[in-house]
Amino acid sequence: MEDGLCAGCHRTIDEIARWARVGDEGKRLILAAVAQRRTRLDADFAGNCAD
Amino acid sequence: MKLPDSIQVIERGWLSSNNVLFFEGESATLVDAGYVGHAPQTVELVKSALAARHGTATLGRLINTHSHSDHIGGNAALQATFGCSILIPAGIERMVAEWDTHALLLDSAKQRGDRFAHDGVIEPGGEFEMGGHTWKALPAPGHDMEALVYYCAEQRTLISGDALWQDGFGIIFGEILGRKEALPATRASSPATVRPSTTSTAPWCAPCAGWNPSRPTRRASAAMPCAPASPSTCSTCSACARTSCRPT
Numbered sequence: 001m002e003d004g005l006c007a008g009c010h011r012t013i014d015e016i017a018r019w020a021r022v023g024d025e026g027k028r029l030i031l032a033a034v035a036q037r038r039t040r041l042d043a044d045f046a047g048n049c050a051d
Numbered sequence: 052m053k054l055p056d057s058i059q060v061i062e063r064g065w066l067s068s069n070n071v072l073f074f075e076g077e078s079a080t081l082v083d084a085g086y087v088g089h090a091p092q093t094v095e096l097v098k099s100a101l102a103a104r105h106g107t108a109t110l111g112r113l114i115n116t117h118s119h120s121d122h123i124g125g126n127a128a129l130q131a132t133f134g135c136s137i138l139i140p141a142g143i144e145r146m147v148a149e150w151d152t153h154a155l156l157l158d159s160a161k162q163r164g165d166r167f168a169h170d171g172v173i174e175p176g177g178e179f180e181m182g183g184h185t186w187k188a189l190p191a192p193g194h195d196m197e198a199l200v201y202y203c204a205e206q207r208t209l210i211s212g213d214a215l216w217q218d219g220f221g222i223i224f225g226e227i228l229g230r231k232e233a234l235p236a237t238r239a240s241s242p243a244t245v246r247p248s249t250t251s252t253a254p255w256c257a258p259c260a261g262w263n264p265s266r267p268t269r270r271a272s273a274a275m276p277c278a279p280a281s282p283s284t285c286s287t288c289s290a291c292a293r294t295s296c297r298p299t
Contacts, residue, residue: 006092008064017099020060
């Protein structure tokens with residue numbers, strides 16, 4: 001875990017804890033947030049490599 | 052099938068045990084503790100769930116279904132963090148007390164676990180309270196020969212540990228260990244909802260929960276078509292994010 005995110009699934013602790021009870025729509029919202037984080041993390045990673 | 056508000060399933064990754072949290076006023080009980088390598092995350096998840104449940108101050112008790120590494124790995128960390136008592140199946144008491152890593156199937160599976168001290172045992176057939184309901188411990192040899200599953204007749208809900216996974220899938224180690232009598236008549240309990248320790252926590256139907264001891268295949272329920280108890284049959288996998296639907 002880094003920055004409060006799971007290193008594997010990029011969800012927050014709160015999102016993982018709530019996952020089983022939020023329903024499919026709630027899961028989609030979380031996954032949309034995860035997709036944004038991954039885009040940001042990928043960009044950060046690419047930037048670090050460029051240095 | 053919706054679980055009572057007093058029960059929260061914390062769904063973990065593929066091939067890691069889920070954690071089931073039972074709220075009991077100011078305290079709570081957790082069933083199964085995750086891998087030792089995931090222990091810091093398990094502690095944070097329990098803290099988060101407790102904080103979200105205003106008025107529940109701490110984890111008072113931890114109960115295991117069996118001794119495998121993804122079920123007892125977080126025991127020591129949870130005990131150190133919350134000071135909770137730990138109850139284990141009576142069949143593994145000697146192994147835990149002596150920390151017999153071979154008998155606990157840690158060595159043979161190349162797994163690790165932090166040693167912990169247990170505070171008591173649960174006998175097969177024993178009854179106890181969790182989350183405001185009465186649960187009965189049923190022996191479920193097969194995946195682990197000393198495993199217990201916990202059944203609440205009032206809620207018709209079974210905490211199945213690894214004895215039964217979603218869609219009837221599970222891994223039976225009894226034959227590997229030379230114990231042909233693996234798989235008991237746990238199906239006699241006829242639960243309506245099963246909370247597998249591993250895999251997705253989508254509601255499960257009663258017919259699927261009963262497996263056939265004469266067919267100890269790895270997909271015990273594959274040949275048992277049945278109607279899901281809940282019309283909502285779609286679930287999203289936390290590991291691969293795919294949504295899967297089962298036929299009604």
